[in-house]
Amino acid sequence: MNNIINIDPLHLGAGYLLLLLPLGLLLWLRVPILGQTLTAVLRMTLQLLFVGFYLQFIFDLNNHWLTGAWVLVMVGVADFSIIRGCRLRLRRVWLPVFVALVLGTVVPLLYFILLILGGEKAMHAQYLIPISGLILGNCLRADIIGLRTFYTNLKTSEKNFELTLAQGASLYEASRPYIREACEAALAPNLATISTVGLVSLPGVMTGVILGGGNPMVAIKYQIAIMIAIFSGTAITVISALHLCIRNNFLDGGILDPEVFSVKLGNKRIKS
Amino acid sequence: MNEAALQIQHLELSFGDQNLFHDFNLRLETGEKITLVGPSGCGKSTLLRCILGFVMPDAGDIRVFGEPLTPASAWTLRPRMAYVPQEPELGSGSVRAAIENIFSYRSNRHLQGNLERVPELLERLLLHTGILDKQTSDISGGEKQRIALLLALLLDREILLFDEVTSALDARAKEAVIQMLIDLKSVSMLGIAHDQEWLSFADRVVDMAEAKEAVI
Numbered sequence: 001m002n003n004i005i006n007i008d009p010l011h012l013g014a015g016y017l018l019l020l021l022p023l024g025l026l027l028w029l030r031v032p033i034l035g036q037t038l039t040a041v042l043r044m045t046l047q048l049l050f051v052g053f054y055l056q057f058i059f060d061l062n063n064h065w066l067t068g069a070w071v072l073v074m075v076g077v078a079d080f081s082i083i084r085g086c087r088l089r090l091r092r093v094w095l096p097v098f099v100a101l102v103l104g105t106v107v108p109l110l111y112f113i114l115l116i117l118g119g120e121k122a123m124h125a126q127y128l129i130p131i132s133g134l135i136l137g138n139c140l141r142a143d144i145i146g147l148r149t150f151y152t153n154l155k156t157s158e159k160n161f162e163l164t165l166a167q168g169a170s171l172y173e174a175s176r177p178y179i180r181e182a183c184e185a186a187l188a189p190n191l192a193t194i195s196t197v198g199l200v201s202l203p204g205v206m207t208g209v210i211l212g213g214g215n216p217m218v219a220i221k222y223q224i225a226i227m228i229a230i231f232s233g234t235a236i237t238v239i240s241a242l243h244l245c246i247r248n249n250f251l252d253g254g255i256l257d258p259e260v261f262s263v264k265l266g267n268k269r270i271k272s
Numbered sequence: 273m274n275e276a277a278l279q280i281q282h283l284e285l286s287f288g289d290q291n292l293f294h295d296f297n298l299r300l301e302t303g304e305k306i307t308l309v310g311p312s313g314c315g316k317s318t319l320l321r322c323i324l325g326f327v328m329p330d331a332g333d334i335r336v337f338g339e340p341l342t343p344a345s346a347w348t349l350r351p352r353m354a355y356v357p358q359e360p361e362l363g364s365g366s367v368r369a370a371i372e373n374i375f376s377y378r379s380n381r382h383l384q385g386n387l388e389r390v391p392e393l394l395e396r397l398l399l400h401t402g403i404l405d406k407q408t409s410d411i412s413g414g415e416k417q418r419i420a421l422l423l424a425l426l427l428d429r430e431i432l433l434f435d436e437v438t439s440a441l442d443a444r445a446k447e448a449v450i451q452m453l454i455d456l457k458s459v460s461m462l463g464i465a466h467d468q469e470w471l472s473f474a475d476r477v478v479d480m481a482e483a484k485e486a487v488i
């Protein structure tokens with residue numbers, strides 16, 4: 001890591017000047033996202049500053065409890081983002097999504113740390129936090145796509161869903177085609193990334209290892225392991241989230257509870 | 273008095289400020305065929321959805337073969353009924369897959385032998401067996417209605433609930449469907465329709481607008 005070129009604050013500050021070009025173009029074209037862009041850049045800076053200081057503190061302490069607590073905080077933030085992104089009611093889905101995120105993050109994380117990296121060093125916060133962050137970030141994206149696809153399709157095919165129930169299907173049997181579609185949609189971006197990795201772009205972990213002074217062969221080993229962990233994590237979290245949500249998001253008669261949505265999606269009950 | 277296949281008593285249901293059912297009553301005897309008529313929006317389709325447990329009434333009582341319909345009992349009562357909507361969706365894939373799919377449900381697995389009746393039923397519904405290999409997206413609305421009807425008949429249910437199931441059929445196909453239903457002597461039927469054929473074949477025609485006013 002000592003080989004890495006450090007960026008001094010003055011140069012980093014100068015880096016912001018690069019933004020003048022896209023901002024100028026946006027202003028010239030009157031694309032109405034100027035304020036949004038500035039807010040996003042400011043948020044990004046503040047969040048990363050906070051995380052930088054905090055991670056330094058956690059890495060120095062290297063306390064397993066503190067590391068675990070930080071991972072749980074990250075899961076909690078992801079949980080809220082997913083629920084907000086899917087326009088679902090917090091009190092109805094926060095627990096199933098939280099459990100699904102923990103499963104999707106912790107299972108591949110432990111596999112990666114204990115089996116692939118191995119050794120005492122791998123349990124260091126310096127490994128645990130970035131790897132869990134990478135897995136969790138992908139789980140978040142996959143859960144948003146998966147849950148949104150599931151609920152949207154279910155809502156638009158409400159009559160077909162009822163017909164399936166009327167034909168004798170159980171709730172799970174009737175939901176199966178929607179689970180399948182949701183999983184496919186949620187995992188498709190990850191599959192596309194896996195199949196084009198290295199050709200379209202150099203992925204983050206690989207770039208990080210190379211910038212940190214590692215040789216490319218070390219970098220690709222990390223990248224392969226992390227991509228497998230990410231894919232496993234996203235599959236675990238999406239499948240768990242859908243199954244756990246099904247358990248408490250339907251009314252007793254098998255109809256999707258409209259109270260699950262944070263926005264009104266029409267009449268509670270359809271008239272003839 | 274014998275136990276009715278279906279008994280609805282003092283049904284109350286409203287959506288917002290619209291009162292859809294007020295003290296609505298209906299009795300369907302075993303083997304009886306009732307055709308429901310009435311202007312659109314009077315609650316015909318909603319009534320079928322109430323019977324299937326998809327809409328829970330505000331008050332009143334629905335009994336299927338004497339057993340009260342509740343959100344919990346709907347799961348055990350639905351397998352005694354079959355429902356065919358006006359515009360059935362058969363999912364993606366082939367017609368054959370759509371037919372076989374309903375027998376993959378745990379509650380229908382014991383009926384898998386009924387698949388042998390498919391060619392005979394197709395013939396009676398004036399459908400060619402070649403339709404089985406077509407994609408569900410490639411068949412017409414009338415064909416979809418008849419395949420959905422075929423699914424309902426394969427399930428051997430005691431009560432059939434139909435929502436304008438012959439609306440997309442020509443006169444000949446409509447006649448074939450009605451003849452088939454007439455032959456199901458022991459099956460109780462509650463169908464929404466406006467065609468003359470349905471009105472003359474039914475044991476009883478219930479005008480929903482009038483029924484809401486009086487106890488049947």
